[in-house]
Amino acid sequence: MSHTLEITDLKVHFPGRHGAPVRAVDGVSLHVAAGETLGLVGESGCGKTTVANATVGLQAPTAGSVRVQGTELAGASRSVLRDVRARAQMVFQNPVTSLNPRMTIGAAVGEPLLVRGRAAGRALRDQVAALLEEVGLRAEHAGRYPHQFSGGQRQRIVIARALALRPALLVCDEPVSALDVSVRAQILNLLVDLQARHAMSTLFVSHDLAVVRHVCDRVAVMYLGRIAEIAPRDAIFAAPRHPYTRALLAAVPEPDPAVQRAKPRLPLAGEIPSPANPPAGCRFHTRCPIVVDQCRHEVPPLRRVGDSDVACHLA
Numbered sequence: 587m588s589h590t591l592e593i594t595d596l597k598v599h600f601p602g603r604h605g606a607p608v609r610a611v612d613g614v615s616l617h618v619a620a621g622e623t624l625g626l627v628g629e630s631g632c633g634k635t636t637v638a639n640a641t642v643g644l645q646a647p648t649a650g651s652v653r654v655q656g657t658e659l660a661g662a663s664r665s666v667l668r669d670v671r672a673r674a675q676m677v678f679q680n681p682v683t684s685l686n687p688r689m690t691i692g693a694a695v696g697e698p699l700l701v702r703g704r705a706a707g708r709a710l711r712d713q714v715a716a717l718l719e720e721v722g723l724r725a726e727h728a729g730r731y732p733h734q735f736s737g738g739q740r741q742r743i744v745i746a747r748a749l750a751l752r753p754a755l756l757v758c759d760e761p762v763s764a765l766d767v768s769v770r771a772q773i774l775n776l777l778v779d780l781q782a783r784h785a786m787s788t789l790f791v792s793h794d795l796a797v798v799r800h801v802c803d804r805v806a807v808m809y810l811g812r813i814a815e816i817a818p819r820d821a822i823f824a825a826p827r828h829p830y831t832r833a834l835l836a837a838v839p840e841p842d843p844a845v846q847r848a849k850p851r852l853p854l855a856g857e858i859p860s861p862a863n864p865p866a867g868c869r870f871h872t873r874c875p876i877v878v879d880q881c882r883h884e885v886p887p888l889r890r891v892g893d894s895d896v897a898c899h900l901a
């Protein structure tokens with residue numbers, strides 16, 4: 587049986603301003619199994635959103651393969667893409683720009699069902715009411731407009747709309763980053779509940795490892811357009827294998843001050859290089875605390891170490 591999402595050697599290059607293309611995604615392979623949540627983490631600009639967009643057909647791959655439930659998106663016709671977009675739905679970071687301010691929230695949530703001819707009239711109203719209740723809103727609110735809701739409630743509305751077509755894959759790009767800290771946990775718990783209830787697969791993009799730890803079964807760490815490490819959640823937090831993963835984890839504050847004081851300090855040296863001119867060999871070598879000569883010349887392939895797949899010569 588095919589995985590819900592299977593990405594193989596995906597490349598997305600954008601035209602660069604100075605001739606050299608921006609290699610935003612440069613050879614990424616990953617999968618999300620049925621019912622599984624995969625976290626995709628890494629610093630700003632490493633290519634997370636570009637992977638997410640390619641996964642729902644919003645960004646055409648330069649090379650490689652993106653399959654949703656076995657259907658290839660690379661080079662697919664418009665009608666195939668339209669069909670896949672019903673099965674792979676995206677929740678964006680900003681619930682304000684994700685909703686049309688002139689559309690009632692009932693119309694917004696029901697729109698995918700109406701447009702695809704899945705429901706109309708009474709049946710549509712009933713389904714919209716059920717969707718609103720499923721995300722913790724009240725069915726009576728269907729006639730209200732987005733500005734009448736808080737940021738957290740608006741993200742619930744966006745999630746209800748994404749659920750309307752009962753997608754097999756939910757792609758969440760920083761779904762709580764724009765929200766007040768006080769409501770983030772509620773939205774994350776809602777997503778965890780919905781995943782369990784519908785056995786949905788989820789690709790969960792975040793720069794925040796604490797958030798990923800809360801919701802993901804496995805975690806993929808990206809650096810400059812490539813995967814540095816993929817591992818089950820507990821393995822990545824207990825035994826990170828890639829020096830970049832270790833540096834990211836060292837930057838996550840621990841709730842217990844004693845644990846925090848005992849943590850090794852591994853500051854990342856220097857800036858992230860430009861994806862228009864990435865370093866040869868291992869892309870992380872310019873900032874790596876354990877770099878050896880081989881790293882400057884040879885691209886490390888992903889290989890299995892313990893429970894992790896890790897792209898490091900020294901792991």
Ligand SMILES: Nc1ncnc2c1ncn2[C@@H]1O[C@H](COP(=O)(O)OP(=O)(O)OP(=O)(O)O)[C@@H](O)[C@H]1O
Binds near residue numbers: 600609631632635
């Ligand atoms: N349409 C585009 N045209 C040119 N370059 C782009 C385009 N979209 C993204 N990029 C570049 O590709 C790289 C990856 O961007 P992307 O938005 O995927 O990163 P990200 O990991 O989502 O970052 P963030 O955490 O800030 O959201 C960046 O260098 C970005 O400037």
Ligand SMILES: [Mg+2]
Binds near residue numbers: 634635636
């Ligand atoms: Mg992004």
